[in-house]
Amino acid sequence: MATLTLYPDDERLAGGERLTFNLYLVSALVLFVLMMLLGVTLRMSQAQWIAVPPNWFYQLLSMHGAGMVGTMVMVTTATMWFFLRKYVRLHLWAFVANYALFLLGALCIVGAVFVGGYGALWTFLYPLPAKGMLWTPGASALFMVGYLLIGIGSLVFYFDAAAGIVAVHGNLARALGLQWLFGGSIDPDHPKAVVASASMIVANTLGILAGAVALVMSLVNIYFPEVALDALFTKTLIYWFGHMYINAAIYMGVIAIYELLPRYTRRPYPLSRPFLWGWAATTLLVIIVFPHHLLMDFAEPHWLLVVGQLASWGSGFPVFVVTMWGALGNVYRADMRWRMPSMLLVLSLFGWVAGGFGALLDSTIRVNLTMHNTQWVPGHFHFYLLLGVLAMALGFMYHVIGERTSATGRSDTGRTVLFVYIVGALVFLGAFLDAGRLSVPRRMATHLEPWLFTDRLGAIGGLLVLLAMLYFAARITAGLLQSGAPSGSGRVGAADVAR
Amino acid sequence: MTNQDVVLTIWLVGAALIALGFLFVVVQARRPAANAAAQNHVSHVLRKWVFFALLAGFAIGSWATLHQFPIPSQHGPSGAPQTVEAVGRMWSWQLTPDKVTAAREVEFRVSSDDVNHGFAIYAPNGRIVTQTQAMPGYTNRFVHTFDEPGTYTVQCLEYCGVGHAPMTTTFEVVAARGQ
Numbered sequence: 205m206a207t208l209t210l211y212p213d214d215e216r217l218a219g220g221e222r223l224t225f226n227l228y229l230v231s232a233l234v235l236f237v238l239m240m241l242l243g244v245t246l247r248m249s250q251a252q253w254i255a256v257p258p259n260w261f262y263q264l265l266s267m268h269g270a271g272m273v274g275t276m277v278m279v280t281t282a283t284m285w286f287f288l289r290k291y292v293r294l295h296l297w298a299f300v301a302n303y304a305l306f307l308l309g310a311l312c313i314v315g316a317v318f319v320g321g322y323g324a325l326w327t328f329l330y331p332l333p334a335k336g337m338l339w340t341p342g343a344s345a346l347f348m349v350g351y352l353l354i355g356i357g358s359l360v361f362y363f364d365a366a367a368g369i370v371a372v373h374g375n376l377a378r379a380l381g382l383q384w385l386f387g388g389s390i391d392p393d394h395p396k397a398v399v400a401s402a403s404m405i406v407a408n409t410l411g412i413l414a415g416a417v418a419l420v421m422s423l424v425n426i427y428f429p430e431v432a433l434d435a436l437f438t439k440t441l442i443y444w445f446g447h448m449y450i451n452a453a454i455y456m457g458v459i460a461i462y463e464l465l466p467r468y469t470r471r472p473y474p475l476s477r478p479f480l481w482g483w484a485a486t487t488l489l490v491i492i493v494f495p496h497h498l499l500m501d502f503a504e505p506h507w508l509l510v511v512g513q514l515a516s517w518g519s520g521f522p523v524f525v526v527t528m529w530g531a532l533g534n535v536y537r538a539d540m541r542w543r544m545p546s547m548l549l550v551l552s553l554f555g556w557v558a559g560g561f562g563a564l565l566d567s568t569i570r571v572n573l574t575m576h577n578t579q580w581v582p583g584h585f586h587f588y589l590l591l592g593v594l595a596m597a598l599g600f601m602y603h604v605i606g607e608r609t610s611a612t613g614r615s616d617t618g619r620t621v622l623f624v625y626i627v628g629a630l631v632f633l634g635a636f637l638d639a640g641r642l643s644v645p646r647r648m649a650t651h652l653e654p655w656l657f658t659d660r661l662g663a664i665g666g667l668l669v670l671l672a673m674l675y676f677a678a679r680i681t682a683g684l685l686q687s688g689a690p691s692g693s694g695r696v697g698a699a700d701v702a703r
Numbered sequence: 704m705t706n707q708d709v710v711l712t713i714w715l716v717g718a719a720l721i722a723l724g725f726l727f728v729v730v731q732a733r734r735p736a737a738n739a740a741a742q743n744h745v746s747h748v749l750r751k752w753v754f755f756a757l758l759a760g761f762a763i764g765s766w767a768t769l770h771q772f773p774i775p776s777q778h779g780p781s782g783a784p785q786t787v788e789a790v791g792r793m794w795s796w797q798l799t800p801d802k803v804t805a806a807r808e809v810e811f812r813v814s815s816d817d818v819n820h821g822f823a824i825y826a827p828n829g830r831i832v833t834q835t836q837a838m839p840g841y842t843n844r845f846v847h848t849f850d851e852p853g854t855y856t857v858q859c860l861e862y863c864g865v866g867h868a869p870m871t872t873t874f875e876v877v878a879a880r881g882q
Contacts, residue, residue: 258865325862329819331839337793338865435819435839469732471739478750500821500836502774502843510769517761525754532728533746540732554725558718565710568764570773574706574831577821577860641711643831645823647862650869654829 206396206463206473211607214290224300225282226684229601231307232279233677236594239271240673244666247632250651251659259338261649262323266347269326270313273450274354276589278306279597280456281361284404286600287397287463288365292372298364305357312350316343325647327446330418330438334426341426348419348426355412355419362405369402376402380487381480394475396462403487404452410491411448414441436503443497450585451490454556457593458527460600461549465531468546469538473530482526489519496567500576509569516567520560528557544618545606548599551626555591559584562637577647579658580640587633590669591626598676605683621675628668635662705830775846783810783846787874789857791820791837794866796857801874805849811835814842820870821860827853834860849876 217225242264249256256264285299316322320343324333333344366376373379379402384390418441424431466473495512498504531553540546562584566575575581602618639658644651651659704712736742775781784807790797792815803809813822815837823834824847832855835843849855852875859870 258868262862262865262867323865329861332818332862332864335793335818336864436841439819439838500834500843501838501841502777502835502845503838503841506772506774509774513769514765517765521754521757521761525750525757529746529750529753532725533743533750535732536728536746537731537734537736537742539735542732550725550729554721558721561717561721562714565714568768570768571706571710573773573833575710576834577823578831580710637711637714641707643707643823643825643829645858645860645868648868649865 206466208467208470208472210467212290215286220296220300224296224303225286228278228282228303229604229684230681231303232275232282232597233601233681235271235275235278235310237670237673237677239268239275240666240670242268242271244663244670247659247663247666249649251656251663252651253660253663256649258649259321259323262325262647263317263321265647266323266325267313267317270347270351271310272589273326273446273453274306274310274313276453276593276597277358277449277456278303279601280453280593281358283460283597283600284365284397284401284456285361286604287395287459288368288401291395291398292365292368294368295364298360302357302361305353305360309350309353309357312346312353316347316350319343320346322347327442328422329442330422330433330435331425333422334429345423345426348423352416352419355416358412359409362409365401366405369398369405373398373402376406380484381475382484384477384480385484390475390477390480392474396473396475396479397459399475399480399483400455400459400462403483403490404455407455407487407490408448408452411445411452415445415449418442418445436501439501440495440498440504444494447494447497448490450589451493454588454593454596455486455490457552457596457600458556460596460603461527461531461553464545464600464603465534465549468541468543468549469534470541471534471538473534476530478526479530482522486519486522489515489522493519493567496572499567499569499572513567513569516564520564523560524557528553543602543606544622545599545603547619547622548595548602551622552592552595552599555595556588556593559587559589559592559633562587574643575640577645578640579636579644579646582646583633583636583640586636590629590633598680601680601684605680605686608683608686617675618679621672624668625672625676628665628672630665632662632665632669635659635665705828707830775844777842777844781808781810781844781846783808785809787811789813789822789837790816791822791859791863791870792816793818793864794859794870796822796859796870796872798857798872798874801872803849803874803876804879805852805876806879808846808848810844810846812842812844813837815839818863819861820863821858823858823860825856825858826851827855831860836861852876852878 246265248254249261285294321339322343323339324336334341369379379398381394381399418438421433425433492511493515495508496516499509499512565571566580566584635658644655785803787809788799789811813835817839820837821834822837824832826832833847835845854873855876857872859867
C-alpha cells in the first residue's frame with residue numbers, strides 16, 4: 205500500500221540519480237515552455253495577428269506535435285521511474301540511456317524541421333514524407349531516425365523496468381495482479397505503481413514496435429522508392445504507435461496520483477479487485493483502441509472500425525469507475541491538505557475525465573463523420589493533456605520540490621498562477637471545441653474570416669497558459685536546484701513551500 | 704440544430720456534471736468523516752450502481768449508433784441513382800460530374816493520385832455534412848442524399864503538404880424537378 209508519509213526515506217535521491225532526475229525534469233520544463241511558445245505562435249498566426257508563411261506554419265506544427273508528445277512521455281517516464289525504483293531494482297544506466305537517446309532523437313527532429321524544412325507533422329502519413337516538395341527526403345529520414353532513437357530509449361527503459369519487475373514478481377501477469385482477478389486474498393502491499401508500470405511496459409512496447417516497423421519501412425521507401433508501401437497499412441501502424449505512445453504518457457503519469465494523493469488526504473488508498481480489473485482492461489483496451497483514428501478510412505474492415513468505437517467507449521470505464529471514483533473517494537471528507545501538488549493532482553483527474561469524454565464522443569463513428577479532423581480533435585486532446593497529464597506532471601514536480609527546500613513561508617502566488625492557468629486553459633480549449641462545432645479544420649495554416657473569433661479567443665487563452673507555465677517552470681526549476689533536503693518534522697512541513 | 708451543435712451540447716452537459724461532482728467532493732474534503740468505514744461502504748454501493756448504469760448506457764448507445772452501420776459496404780453496387788467520382792491530388796480536386804440532384808442518393812467514389820487527402824463536404828451554411836479519406840491505392844465509397852439545393856464546398860481535411868488549406872472545390876446540388 206502506498207505510504208502516507210509525505211516524504212518517505214526510500215524516495216530520497218542522491219548523486220547520479222538526483223542529477224539524472226533533475227535533468228529529466230528541467231529539460232521537460234524548458235521543452236514545455238518552448239513547445240507552448242510554438243503552439244501560441246500557431247494560434248496567433250491562425251488568428252491573423254502575426255504572419256507565419258504556410259511552410260513555416262507546418263514546420264512549427266510538426267515540431268510542436270512531436271516535441272509535446274515526446275516531452276509528455278519523458279516527464280511521465282521520470283514519474284514512473286521515481287516511484288517504481290522503490291519496489292524493484294532499476295538500473296541508473298537505463299534511465300540515463302533513455303535520456304541520452306531522447307536528446308539525440310530530439311536533436312535529429314530539430315535538425316529535420318529547422319534545417320531540413322520537414323513539415324509532414326508528428327503522425328505523418330505515407331507517402332507524404334517522401335513527396336513533400338518543400339523538404340528533402342533526407343529531412344524526412346532524419347526525422348524518422350529521431351523517432352527511432354527516442355523509441356529505442358523508451359524500450360531500454362521499459363526492458364530494464366520489466367526485468368526488475370519480473371525479478372520481484374515472477375512475471376508481468378503477476379505484477380498486474382491477474383492472479384487476484386477472480387478471487388484469492390489480494391496482497392495489500394502490492395504496489396499500484398507496479399501494476400500501472402507493468403501495464404504500460406506491455407502496451408507501449410507493442411506500440412513502439414509497431415511504430416518501428418512503419419519507420420523502417422518508410423525509410424526503405426525514401427531511399428528505394430521502387431519499394432512501394434501500402435498506404436492504409438502504414439497509416440494503421442503509425443496510429444497504433446502514435447495513440448499508444450501518448451496514452452502511455454497518461455497512464456505512466458497517473459502513478460503520481462496513486463502514490464501521492466493518499467499522502468495529502470492522510471488516508472489509505474488500498475489496492476482493490478476493481479482496481480486490478482480496471483488495469484487488466486486498460487492494458488487490453490489501450491492496445492486495441494487505435495482504430496478510432498481510422499474511422500474515416502472506409503476501406504478498412506468494418507469490424508476494425510467497430511472495435512475502434514467499442515474499445516474507446518470501453519476504455520472510459522477504468523478511468524471513470526476505477527481511477528476517478530477511487531481517487532475522489534479518497535479525497536471525500538478526508539481532512540485534505542490542500543497544497544499545490546494535491547490541487548494539481550485533483551485538477552488532472554478532472555482534465556483527464558472531461559477531456560476523455562470529448563474523445564469518447566469523437567470515437568463514435570456517426571459523430572466522427574462530421575467532427576473528424578476538425579478542431580474538435582485538438583480540443584479534446586489538449587483538454588486531457590493540458591488539464592490532465594501536464595497538471596499531473598506539475599503536481600508531481602511541485603511535490604518533489606517541497607522536500608528540497610527548508611523555506612516554510614506561505615505564498616499565494618502559486619495558487620493565483622494556477623487560477624490563471626485554469627482560466628487560460630478553459631478559454632484556449634473552449635475555443636478549439638467551439639471551432640469543432642463550427643467545422644473549422646485542424647492543421648490549417650490559413651483560416652477563413654468566420655473562423656477568426658475562435659482563433660483569437662484560443663490565442664488569448666494560450667497566452668495565459670504560457671505565462672502561467674513560465675512561472676511554474678521557473679518556480680520548479682529553482683526548487684529542483686535547491687541542494688538541501690530538510691530532515692525530521694521539517695520534511696513533513698516543507699511541502700508548505702509548494703503552496 | 705446541426706450534428707455538431709448536438710455533440711457540443713452533450714459534451715458541455717457531461718463536462719458540467721463531472722465538474723459538479725468534483726466540486727462536491729472538493730468542498731467536502733475539509734470535513735473529515737466520523738465513520739470512514741460507513742463512507743467506504745456507501746461509496747462501493749454507489750460505484751456499483753454507476754458501473755451498471757454506464758454498462759447499460761454502453762449497450763444501448765452501441766446498439767443505437769451501430770445497428771444501422773453508418774458506412775456502406777465497400778463491395779457491390781450501392782444502388783444510388785447518381786455517382787460522383789472524386790480524385791484528390793496535390794492540391795486540387797477533380798469531381799465528375801460536378802452537379803447532382805437534391806433528394807436523390809449520390810454515391811461518392813473517392814480516391815487519391817498521390818498522398819492522403821480528406822474529402823469533406825461543407826454545406827452552404829459552412830458546416831460539414833459528411834466526409835471520408837482519399838487514399839492512394841484505395842477507393843472509399845459513401846452514399847449521401849442532399850436535402851437542400853445550393854453550392855457545396857469540398858475541403859481537404861487531411862494534411863497533405865503546404866497547399867493543404869487552399870485545396871478546395873465546389874459542386875452544385877440542384878433541386879429535383881417538381882421541387
